[in-house]
Amino acid sequence: MENPSGLSKQIPLHDIHVGLGGKIVDFAGYQMPVRYSSDLDEHHTVRNGVGVFDVSHMGEFILKGKNALELIQKVTTNDASVLTDGKAQYSCMPNEQGGIVDDLLVYKIADEEYMLVVNASNIEKDWHHISKYNKYGVEMKNISDDICLFAVQGPMAVGALQGLTDVNLETIPYYSFQIGRFAGVNNVVISATGYTGAGGFELYVPKQYAADVWKEIFRVGKAWNIKPIGLGARDTLRLEMGFCLYGNDLDDTTSPIEAGLGWITKFTKDFVASDIIKGHREHGTSRRLIAFEMNEKGIPRAGYEICNDKGEVVGHVTSGTQSPTLSKGIGLGYVKTPYSRPDTRLIIPIRKLECKAKVVKLPFYKKNISVVD
Numbered sequence: 001m002e003n004p005s006g007l008s009k010q011i012p013l014h015d016i017h018v019g020l021g022g023k024i025v026d027f028a029g030y031q032m033p034v035r036y037s038s039d040l041d042e043h044h045t046v047r048n049g050v051g052v053f054d055v056s057h058m059g060e061f062i063l064k065g066k067n068a069l070e071l072i073q074k075v076t077t078n079d080a081s082v083l084t085d086g087k088a089q090y091s092c093m094p095n096e097q098g099g100i101v102d103d104l105l106v107y108k109i110a111d112e113e114y115m116l117v118v119n120a121s122n123i124e125k126d127w128h129h130i131s132k133y134n135k136y137g138v139e140m141k142n143i144s145d146d147i148c149l150f151a152v153q154g155p156m157a158v159g160a161l162q163g164l165t166d167v168n169l170e171t172i173p174y175y176s177f178q179i180g181r182f183a184g185v186n187n188v189v190i191s192a193t194g195y196t197g198a199g200g201f202e203l204y205v206p207k208q209y210a211a212d213v214w215k216e217i218f219r220v221g222k223a224w225n226i227k228p229i230g231l232g233a234r235d236t237l238r239l240e241m242g243f244c245l246y247g248n249d250l251d252d253t254t255s256p257i258e259a260g261l262g263w264i265t266k267f268t269k270d271f272v273a274s275d276i277i278k279g280h281r282e283h284g285t286s287r288r289l290i291a292f293e294m295n296e297k298g299i300p301r302a303g304y305e306i307c308n309d310k311g312e313v314v315g316h317v318t319s320g321t322q323s324p325t326l327s328k329g330i331g332l333g334y335v336k337t338p339y340s341r342p343d344t345r346l347i348i349p350i351r352k353l354e355c356k357a358k359v360v361k362l363p364f365y366k367k368n369i370s371v372v373d
Contacts, residue, residue, distance in 0.1 A: 008026045008029055008030055008031050009029060009030050009031070009057075010030070010031050011030055011031070011032065011054060011056040011057055011148070012056060012148055012207050012210050012211075013054055013056070013148065013210060013211060013214060014031060016211065016214060017033040017036075017054065017228070020033075020036055020228050021036050021037075022034075022035070022036045022228065022230060023035050023036075023230070025231070027057070027120075027231060028057055028119065028120035028121035028247075029057075029120060029121060030057040030120060032057060032230075032231055033054065033228070033230045033231065034230045034231045034232050035230035035231075035232045035233070036227070036228050036229070036230055037227075039230075039232035039233050039236065039324075040324050042227065042229045042230060042232065042233035043233040043236050043237060043324040043325070044324060044325075045154065045225075045227050045229065045233075046153045046154045046196055046198050046229055046233060046237055047154070047196075047198055047237070047324075047325055048154070048155070049154050049155070049156050049224065049225055049226075049227075050152065050153070050154035050155070050156040050157050050159075050160045050200070050221065050224050050225075050226050050227075051152075051153060051154055051226065051227045051228065051229035051233075052150055052151070052152050052153075052214075052217060052218070052221075052226060052227070052228055052229060053150065053151040053153065053228075053229050053230075053231075053234055054148070054149075054150055054214070054228070055149050055150070055151050055234075056147070056148040056149050056150075056210070057120035058117055058118070058119065058120055058144075058149050059117070059118040059119065059120060059122070059123035059126065059127075059142070059144040060115055060116070060117055060118075060142075060143050060144050060147050060149075060204065061115070061116040061118065061126075061127065061130070061140060061141065061142055061143070061144075062113070062114070062115055062139075062140070062141040062143055063113070063114045063115075063116065063130075063138050063139070063140055064112060064113045064114075064138065064139040064141075065112055065136070065137060065138045065139050066112055067136030067137060067138050068112050068113065068114055068136075068138050068139075069081060069112075069114070070136050070138075071130070071133065071134055071136050071138045072106060072114060072116075073269050073270075073271065074133050074270070074271055074272065075093050075129065075130050075133050075271065075272060076091040076092065076093055076104070076106065076271065077091055077092050077093075077094060077256055077261070077264055077265040077266065077271055077274075077277070078090070078091035078092075078106070078264040078265070078266055079266040079268060079269060080106050080108070080114070081269075083106065083108035084108065085108055085109070085110055085111070086108070086176055086177055086178060087107075087108055087175065087176055087177075088105050088106065088107045088108075088175045088176065088177055088191060088193050089105065089106045089175065089264075090103070090104075090105060090175075090193075090264055091103070091104055091105070091106050091264050092104065092250070092256055092261060092264060092265075093126065093129060093130075093272070094256065094271065094272050094273045094274075094277060095129070095252055095272065095273065096272060096273055097252075097273065097276070098255050098273040098276035098277045098280065099251065099252040099253045099254055099255065100246075100250045100251065100252065100254050100255075100256060100259070101122070101125065101126060101129050101252065102118050102119055102122040102125070102126050102246060103119070103244065103246055103250055103261075104116055104117060104118045104119070104126070105117040105193055107177060107189070107191070109179070115189070115204075116130075119246045119247075121246070121247060122246065123142070123144055127140075127142055133272070145207070146206065146207050147204050147205065147206065147207060148204075148205045148206075148207050148210035148213075149202060149203070149204055149205070150202070150203045150205065150210075150213070150214065150217065151194075151195065151196075151200065151201075151202050151203075152200050152201050152202075152203065152217065152226075153194065153195075153196045153198050153199070153200035153229070153237075154196075154198045154199065154200055155198060155199050156224050156226075157169075157199060157200035157201055158170055158199075159224055160217075160220065160221040160223075160224040160226050161201065161217070161220070161221075163220050164182055164183045164216055164217070164220055165180060165181060165182045165183070165188075165190065166180065166181060167180040167181075167182070167190055169190070169201065172190065172191070172192045172201070173192065174192050174193075174194070175192065175193055176191070176192060177189055177190060177191035177192065177193075178190050182203060182205070182213065183209075183212065183213045183216040183217070184212070184216070185205060185206065185209045185212070185213055187206070188203055188204065188205055188213075189202075189203070189204035190202075190203060191204070195234065195237070195238050195241075195243055196234070196237040196238060196241070197237065197238075197240065197241035197243075197363065197365060198237065235319075235321065236321050236322075236323065236324055239319055239320075239321050239323070239330060239331075239332070239364070240323055240325055240326070240330070240363065240364045240365035241362070241363045241364070241365060242291050242332065242362030242363045242364060244259065244261075244289075244332070245319060248302055248318045248319045248332075249289060249318045249319055249332050254289075254334075255277060255280045255285060256277060256280075257277060257280035257281050257285055258280065258285040258286075258287055258288050258289060258334070259289045260288070260289045262281060265277060265281070267281075284337065285337060286336065286337060287315065287334045287335060287336055287337060287340075288334065288335065288337050288340035289318070289332060289333070289334055290315075290332065290333060290334075290335050290339075290340050290359050291330070291331070291332055291359065291360050291361065291362045291364065292306075292330070292331055292332075292333065292346060292348075292357045292358060292359050292360060293326075293328055293329065293330050293331075293357060293358065293360050293364065294328055294329030294330070294331075294348065294355060294356070294357050295355075295356040295357055295358060296355045296356050296357075297329075297355070298329050298348065298350040298351075298353065298355035299320065299321065299322045299329045299350070300317045300320030300321075300329050300330075300331040300333075300348050300350065300357070301317060301320050302317055302318055302319055302320060303316060303317060304316065304317040304320065304348055304349065304350065305317075305348070305349055306333050306335050306339075306346055306347075306348060306357075307346065307347040307348070307349065307354075308339060308345075308346065308347070309345045309346070309347060311347060311354070314335045314336045314339045314346075315333050315334050315335030315336060315339065316333055316334060317331050317332070317333040317348065318331075318332050318333050318334060319331060319332045319333075320332070320333075323364060323365070325365055326364060326365065329355075329357075330364045331348075331357075339359070340359065341359060342359050342360060342361050343358055343359060343360075344358065344359040345357075345358055346358060346359065
């Protein structure tokens with residue numbers, strides 16, 4: 001996955017996205033479609049109908065062997081021992097200082113075989129980090145270049161996709177998956193982990209069949225008015241749910257505890273920097289990740305200051321947008337811990353205006369799939 005030229009890479013279906021009118025931007029080292037029509041239209045398509053994201057820039061690692069679970073337990077904060085075949089888990093990988101190397105998904109394919117799904121910008125970093133702790137003889141394979149990933153999201157996803165597979169899509173619970181035949185292709189991982197809160201599935205497809213599968217999805221999905229969706233709408237959809245984005249809301253300096261990820265941090269096992277992070281839980285942290293909504297017109301953006309009601313800077317916005325569903329400004333950001341309680345009044349300076357905001361509980365968008373452990 002190295003890219004010595006420094007130029008961004010193209011995902012396998014790049015030409016198809018250009019042909020569909022996708023606006024291509026550099027994102028996480030890849031040329032990605034940010035939108036095809038408008039962010040607003042694409043957002044509502046997913047919330048109310050069904051749309052398809054090509055997120056083939058994401059990374060996938062296979063870990064196999066009798067000690068695969070032991071390695072995963074060492075490098076991740078969540079307890080992967082509770083996974084059964086066909087289940088997935090949200091987790092994160094801490095570094096030696098207690099920061100976050102990456103957040104990821106752990107899929108249990110079978111006893112002694114797991115798939116880790118990592119962020120595109122962190123593929124090399126994650127690979128080296130996990131390898132560093134592989135003292136267990138675990139077989140590791142980076143299949144990122146061999147897999148395309150389509151996220152078919154929205155309440156109409158089951159109807160749009162069911163005709164392409166014998167797998168009963170309605171029987172796949174949240175954070176579960178099945179491996180089966182899809183659009184004539186064998187061994188497709190069909191999962192329901194979702195990053196939009198709108199329901200739907202992720203399809204992990206061997207690269208050589210990706211173009212055919214994409215075309216089949218749009219052939220059968222035509223009756224459901226299925227549309228391609230870009231990264232712009234993906235960002236507003238995930239933010240309405242309060243889902244973190246690595247590089248914005250999480251990074252190598254953020255502790256899982258201050259990021260609100262205590263629920264995926266299990267101290268029933270030993271993992272990298274577990275003592276440090278346990279200290280964060282027991283003694284508290286100086287800052288916390290909050291969700292806030294604007295009480296006045298104004299769109300918060302990453303990097304904006306967050307102030308208390310006296311105008312003193314107490315933190316910074318990490319993600320912010322105008323919510324298409326709620327028609328108000330919403331955001332995430334780190335603030336000094338005393339200002340992290342719900343209903344705390346804040347001020348976000350926006351274009352020289354002191355715009356009022358308040359801390360709220362997640363998710364912003366309430367009609368959602370419940371988060372599972």
